[in-house]
Amino acid sequence: MQIRKIRELLNAELLCGEEMLDDEVSYGFGADLMSDALAHTDSDTLLLTGLCNPQAIRTADMLDIAHVVFVRGKRPDEGMLRLARESGICVLATRCTMFKACGLLYGAGLSGGELHG
Amino acid sequence: MDDSLVLEYDVPGDDFTRAGEASSATKATLKRLGLPADIIRRVSIVMYEGEINMVIHADGGKATVTVSPDAVTMVLKDTGPGIPDVDKAMQAGWSTASGAARDLGFGAGMGLPNMKKWSDRMTIDTAVGVGTTVTAVIDL
């Protein structure tokens, strides 16, 4: 699914990574605990999280995840966005809850992927 | 003399926003060295989990990464409280993380099992009141 479409579906604001709107992701993973993401996520994945601190961006970076959505109206600060730009990560923010954001994307055809192990 | 590269980092225990800097720096170096992407990803995950553990459980420590022709070896050494029961700590979902650590996005009890899963070999050397050294090896 194209990031542009994800932005539309979630009525999300693009906070950085404008040049990445045409990228595609195959899977979505929603988590507020980062080790869950670190255990179970492939790189070709959109990370949805309500955890708004630099570790959300770092976790994405470690996983080679290039697209992150902050849910529930969370707004990353400038330091987090700087880190995202340095790491080549596209950041969106939506007012949707985690449940609604995941539901909208899943309903539109984004796959959930499988648990690893 | 062998042709190993050794990277050393101090991991501060008092600044959570900086946790992960050593892992990021290691990732960047391995990229520059041209290691395969899947190896870099595994090293990054293992090192990051270990680095976060040192910050949230042990007030920081030292990370040493050795890149040799046949392996990447990470040694994460702290002088924190130690782990009383390593078997328990290795169980998925077992955690003593504080509410504060959970608010920061950690404390699922997945870090150590995750590190073991992504490394080829991992050992934990720990003593209560003395500290913990986790050594993880990823073969090239």
Ligand SMILES: Nc1ncnc2c1ncn2[C@@H]1O[C@H](COP(=O)(O)OP(=O)(O)OP(=O)(O)O)[C@@H](O)[C@H]1O
């Ligand atoms: N360096 C360390 N020093 C002292 N105790 C540790 C250290 N690393 C891990 N532990 C102990 O082992 C437990 C399990 O660690 P593990 O990394 O698997 O989970 P966690 O850190 O609690 O949560 P998560 O990694 O999912 O965020 C911890 O809760 C803690 O009690």
Ligand SMILES: [Mg+2]
């Ligand atoms: Mg941990």
